[in-house]
Amino acid sequence: MSADSTAKAAPPVLLAVEDSIARITLNRPEAANGMSIELLVALQEAILACHADRTIRAVLLYGNGANFCAGGDVRTFAARGEALPEYIRPATAHLQNVVGMLSRLAPPVVAAVQGFAAGGGGLGLVCAADFVVAAQSSKFMSGATRVGMAPDAGVSVTLQRIVGFRRAMDILLNNPTLTAGQALEIGLVSRVVPDAELHDAALALARQLAYGAPLALAATKRLLWNGLGSGFEACLPEEARTVSELSGTADAREGLAAVIEKRNPSFVGR
Template sequence: MTTEDAREMIIGDGPVLLTYGEGIANIQLNRPESANGFNIDLMKALQEAIMTVHGDKRVRAVILSGNGKIFCAGGDVKEFLSKGEELPNFLRMATAYLQICVSGLVNLEAPVIAKVQGFATGGAGLGLIGIADLVICGDSAKFMAGGTRVGMAPDAGATATLTKMVGFRRAMDLVLTNRFVEAQEAERIGLVTRTVPDEDLDAEVWKMARMIAAGAPRAQAATKRLMWNGMGRGFEASLPDEAREVSALSGTKDSLEGLQAVIERRAPVFTGE
């Protein structure tokens, strides 16, 4: 039986699948016939999956993946074109849903690991890379911004996250030239965390997810929150928040377990208490 076979299906048969097992939730975009392109139905389903994960205390790590050969090719261009003169009104609604989704993923307490195969392009595809806490991609993966190529602009928070990840000059290069970035360059410039052989991608993502799921959940949630909040703050402004979190966490059972494990030279067993 494979890992996937052993997982509990929570949401299925729609544009987003949600499975759970081993303390890990897998949120999978499920429009492979459309390169997992974002439309309203997918975004509504993604929001539902995120809220389900948010309310599930069993979840200690989240994998964000795409069904099929492509992670996500951005927005559903065919649907955009079908709106004709109503496209501006449609996109106002669509971007509102998209903002709710990416904000929800950032605000999940469990770290989010993006598993990227094939292409991650357009506002949605590259935007999801930007808001994931960790990104592991196959060595044939390719990345592209794509917004200005169709006369639009980056969205899904990419204008904020890209500059923090790769620097202002590289970010401007990516969003203005819309060139494809190969996996090895993506790792070198900080767009992704790690590149692995395509055939090892699934195993490496699950290995990372299991390692995260075995960690102290409250400490990891606090660390994630501090890191994201710190993106928009100066050094001095971050210090009080760090002090408060460290002090609060030091009174948890997980903290005491971690300290004791160091003394006893063993692996800690965290419970989230």
Template sequence: MFQGEETLVGEGPVLLTYGEGIAHIQLNRPETGNGFDVDLMRQFQEVVMQVHGDSRVRAVILSGNGKIFTGGGNVKDFASKGAELPHYLRMATAYLQICVSGLVNLEVPVVTRVHGFAAGGAGLGLVCASDIVICGASARFMAGATRVGMAPDGGATATLSKIVGFRRAMDLVLTNRFVDAQEAERIGLVTRAVPDDQLDEAVLTVARQLAAGAPRAQSAAKRMMWNGLARGFESALPDEAREVAALSGTGDAMEGLQAVIEKRQPVFKGH
């Protein structure tokens, strides 16, 4: 996908490659529709932590290998646990919470590429925990949890209503109806929908733009925007003032101002 691509994790249920300042995390269980089980979530956590510790990374792309992004939980795996399912799901849910929290708390922006289908607590949770979501025109979305006698997880009970509104979120969670790409874009579940054959180009263009941005400014903006979901207007103001003052003393800020004056593209270096 990138120029000079470097493979960091080349096998297993989650792959990781790097290039052009972008880390590409790819779910890699196409035979199960990238269904989430404990093994996949464990490696997902390890990959996110590897990205978190890599100072070269300026943006992240999250995608799925195969025909769909993810169908959510690995239903066959869950059903095989029998009486042990509650214990297994406690472990699985704990890992999923770490995974979605890890995406939200990454200091760099996450661009999620959705093709085919995104469903269940894992699918919807990942979509809602991403900073920018771009889907193909044929993509569909579904909550799905109550359809199999369970409840939403992956943080979706907190994020979904903030993104699409309470009434619409309740409708999606209780009815498990399909949402096509056009509706997903209209209600704000995704950032935008593009023709399927333009999906890779659209995702990579955005990721490259973010990777070229001012990293400290983008990190501060991301953190404050996510924190803003859970706080009021007044409590956000001091945090904004502190960050703006701190960022104004950086080399990147001076470069950005000078670039505007000189009518050129800025070159940000992260200091």
């Protein structure tokens, strides 16, 4: 079997459990771990397996390769053309299931971020994790409005609760690329470490959590997520409808093409 066929056969998400710590790895490095439906379905299954395994005391979320997750797979999106809403609807549903299940997992979730965490996929997972350890060179961006779409993965609620309304408005409408230091300053990430120390630091935090009292940690996590109010899960249907509608516009098709062609988009408002 050739190296290319082996890569194509590799599962989009890997799950391993050792010493009461589950390691979930996004495994599409050739696509910057862009979120295809196949990856989202596999990620749901991995999280469900963590829900079912009572021996798990902490969860580590990684991205294989140079980037944690660059968001949706823009080439797949662009290839759908005017039929993109038919693809976006199930993709958004799967993504919302993923972030909802992460927030309801009893064990705490630690995300280890390198490279880019962007779009509803990357930024959404960051906002849905309980702790975020970021490599010094990592970067964070929303990017949804840049391609004529709206944020998903519950980011329209979680981000503003994490960093505040004004900062969230700036991040989601102006799409700045935040450095790890800036992300730490506004509370988007928990800590920043040298690139070479990322996995060790994330694992050390997961081990520290795994040694804690599991019932107390799970209860405290639940209380904190409940503190977001009913707005989090109540917003998801409206968020999904908005993303689907915008994905069918000419502006969305233009935005995706501009990203792929590395040029500025020309939006016309339809």
